[in-house]
Amino acid sequence: MPRLLILQSVWGMDRCSGFDVWNDLETALQAMVDAGFDGAGTNLVRKERTAITSRFMNERGLAWEAQVLVHSADELDRFADEAASLSAHHLNVQIAGPMDRVTNAVRLVESLERVRERAGLPIFYETHRARLTQDLPFCLRMLDALPAIPLTADLCHYVVAGEWDLPVDEAKHAAIARVLRQARAFHGRIATAHQVQAPVGGHHRPWLDLFLGWWRQGFAQWREQAAADDTLSFMVELGPPPYAVVDAGGRELTDRWAEARQMMALVRGLWE
Template sequence: MKLTANQKLNGIDVKLEFYTPLWGFDNLDFDTFIQKAIDGGFDGIEIPFHMGLTLEASHLETISKIKAAGLKYIAQHYETVCSDISQYKQEIRTRLELLASTQPEFINSQTGRDFFTFEDNLSIIDVCEAVSKETGVKIYHETHRGRFSFASHVTEQYLKARPNLRLNGDLSHWCCVAGTLLEDQDKRLDAMFKNMHHIHSRVGFSEGPQVSDPTAPEFEATVERFLSWWFKIFDNAKARGDTSFPITTEFGPAPYMPLEPHTQRPLCDQWEANMYIKHLIKTGYE
């Protein structure tokens, strides 16, 4: 299977845009990190602000530096975790409005709680949609453990209730929750790929959200499985008429990154793992 960054999918050019996460590289001087992203051939940065209920001057300075470097940025929301539904809806609205005011490409949101009722999570999704309409900034909901979208069969029910729901497909979480590579769920996945407008291209497996090293031969079949999903998602973007598709290469640091016992050394290099996956997606995998 071959796919390049400007491969024509059934006659339509789909440009793949690659973003690097700041996650795992927070210890670097930010100017150094920006140059690392540029040297790595990335189009932009996906960034969380670790924010409370306000934007700080340091957040705005970060955004200014990204844009001055000619890079795009995705704003990430994950901070809203309270267990009271009324408070949750107030806090997520405030945070999303603040992030939207910075004019990101879109907001990637870890939305809802897995223990909220179906109706309560739907009401949160509706708050997000209202903010998106009011601000003109798209909000994509990440498929993530602990959120409304923690499992494929559960997310399917939300898509039936809100058919236009836009997802960020981080399929590693669904594998981890199911304890499988979802081999018996192909029909369900194929139906949901049309709602995925962004991916986190991290390779998980049946027992965890991140393989220890995507270059290792023992993970070849797993990597192929994820690539096949991602290419189907790109083809669905073509079917929607999209001309570009954003990808965040999101192999992460510990605890996602397995560590050697006692020494606590990472089992692979996070940056190199992300560059490897970026290369596979851009050039194709045989």
């Protein structure tokens, strides 16, 4: 039956207390495995991290997500070959942008699609600020023209970029539902109207409930079209400062690694 793979971001372990991903990445990777994560995610441009992460996860039969930023089809072609040769589970692509014309955006994505269709692994396009998918109304018009492109839904960017407040109105829920229909992977953190990464729970509980509801909806829609042996990845991506909130001395206000494990448990509960 279809399975959920919950990954932990290597970037999300950067500057976590007790870990040094720059000099001892394997300790952090082992902690992920021991905590119950199904793998990790790392950016291909960080060659040493990629080499260590791919070897570590491949040797254990676990998954890892390769991540890239691309400007052209030629660039994606090279990254896709590299990710496939390293046995990545999939390639997560941020597309450079934004652009001012939907027609230009569609033309670029169509060129990327020709690469994706012949690639040796799945490729998904991430919704993200400061990228082609930055503006949600623009992205929705692009999806109207490209109703089959597979997305990595990182929904926090739309909440903070649009300064959405609670309660979220039906038009915004409908816009997110449109993105979720094409979601083939997820990145996860909790955002608010003014923070891209808020603490999990506490007085942010209404925001957590909002995202849990969206993820549950996305999981259900994915399962409706999934084959028996398909896998859906959800990467916990709680980043270091400036994503993480800090005090006047620069110290993070929460235990990010503990929150990552808490999010893993919440997401696994949604799936089950």
